[in-house]
Amino acid sequence: MLARRAARLAGTVMAARPVAVAAVTSPERFLARSRGLATPAQTPPRLDEDGLPVEDPIFAMPRTEDGKIDSKGLWRKVQLLAPQLAGAGLAVVGVYGVSKVIVSLTSTLLNVTLTQAVTIGFGGGILTAAGIAAGAYAVSGRFSIRPELVFRTAFHKLKNSQVVVDAIGAPVKAGALRAYTIQQGHMAFCADNSLKWVSPRVQMLFALEGSQHSAMVSLEAETVNGALNFTLLTVDVLGAKQNAPPLVVEGLQDRLEVRGQLRGFLQSERVRYIEQTKPSPEEVEVGIGSQHPRA
Incomplete structure (x- = not known):
């Protein structure tokens, strides 16, 4: 049963990997919808002297036709990329943390000895019985009179x-x-x-x-x-x-x-x-x- 649960959790982690990979490889598409900003694919393409579309690298500085840095375009790119990169980083950290927790939990459960299992079960039973007794006493005090x-x-x-x-x-x-x-x-x-x-x-x-x-x-x-x-x-x-x-x-x-x-x-x-x-x-x-x- 422990192996089955570990396999199920590992499958969940593997299913989340494409999302993290997409966030890193294509950050503009990862959070553009939630931010309401237009991606380069949604804006009219910039043409060169021959009328062919020019594809700017993601991290390239936006420039005007005369080669100067476009301050408005730079601010727009910062607005677009900063939250997307932050979200991508959080996704990567989250996937890494979940995977570490799953691996540690699986390793701990697989290495539990019979003595430890009996001790945990006995202690849990005592705590459960004490909680039930305390609850019964509290209920009895509210619905009875001495x-x-x-x-x-x-x-x-x-x-x-x-x-x-x-x-x-x-x-x-x-x-x-x-x-x-x-x-x-x-x-x-x-x-x-x-x-x-x-x-x-x-x-x-x-x-x-x-x-x-x-x-x-x-x-x-x-x-x-x-x-x-x-x-x-x-x-x-x-x-x-x-x-x-x-x-x-x-x-x-x-x-x-x-x-x-x-x-x-x-x-x-x-x-x-x-x-x-x-x-x-x-x-x-x-x-x-x-x-x-x-x-």
Whole structure:
């Protein structure tokens, strides 16, 4: 197979040789069309005293009938020959360079040993596998969401929020309760029957403990282009005066319905029969656990 490829490349080089030869032997015809200049064959022939056409050498100085150098004709010849000779030189250099590369590549491939071939193949396989793994990890990060990361990010925001610290007292610690639901990313039809990508999201409820009060955190987060975005992050202070509004740390007011959805699920009949001391298979699927979270 290597010999066949080398023969094919050599044929390409041999096919390019006539072009380079024509550029050297007849430079006026090589690039005259691209320059838009008239060649001597396209201009009226200059006649001698006997009425016979006179053929000037390519590199001869153009002269008038009285033997003086024609400056206009000289400038025209320079305009005509300079780019053609430059193109011819580049063509020759290009053909020579390609031929040297082909010869060197063919010689290298023919002299590759079995050990070198195995080493190259093994290294290429490792690099390919690493690239595929990195790409899969990047894609997974853009189309999935991790509840642990959501909890840590939200707790960091609340612990550093002066409004929360003033409401429940410092230091702020995480409580024993954490409940969440996960909605994986998927394609769905909108109201106008257009197909839309629904970002993966987490709705979470967890407890906070302060030196003065306890609180319940309700949040909703989604992954947008690989970045975590909180559409709702609120704190309800327990023991506060009745009908006290929640502390909206981040997000939109129209997503406050998430608070009621999560609390309604925790108060349902099904949750009463879930053991709260050890996660069960149902807890893993539903997303409810009583493990003490790590701050």
